[in-house]
Amino acid sequence: MKRLFVVIVIIFLMTGFLAACGSPQMEGIILEVSDDMILVSQNLTTNEYEEIKDTSVTTLQKEDVFGERDSLNLIELTYEEASSFKPGDEVEIWIKGDILDSYPGQATAKKVSLLDKE
DSSP: OHHHHHHHHHHHHHHHHHHHTOOOSEEEEEEEEOSSEEEEESSOOHHHHHHHTTSOHHHHHHHHHTTSSOOOOEEEEEOTTGGGOOTTOEEEEEEEEEEESSSSEEEEEEEEEEOOOO
């Protein structure tokens, strides 16, 4: 009986670990990076990024808020390894916890990885 209980607990834990490694919650292109923060647009294509990459983030946010462009769907992510990325990187993002309903949205990233461009 004790052995059965241990097996069930192990199966339960393995299932939990596998679920935590699931699919990313979002993808996007990085617009700005600082020590522990990444600003990501979820609604940009690579070509669109190339057109706006020299525009300041402040200008982009103002244009977005005033409806002067299609929504960039920005999110500001706190991430310890943010400095390993650069503007223009296409990334996959796993979120830890909730996303705050501010503009831009704010969240803590559990994991960020470069998007495989195959």
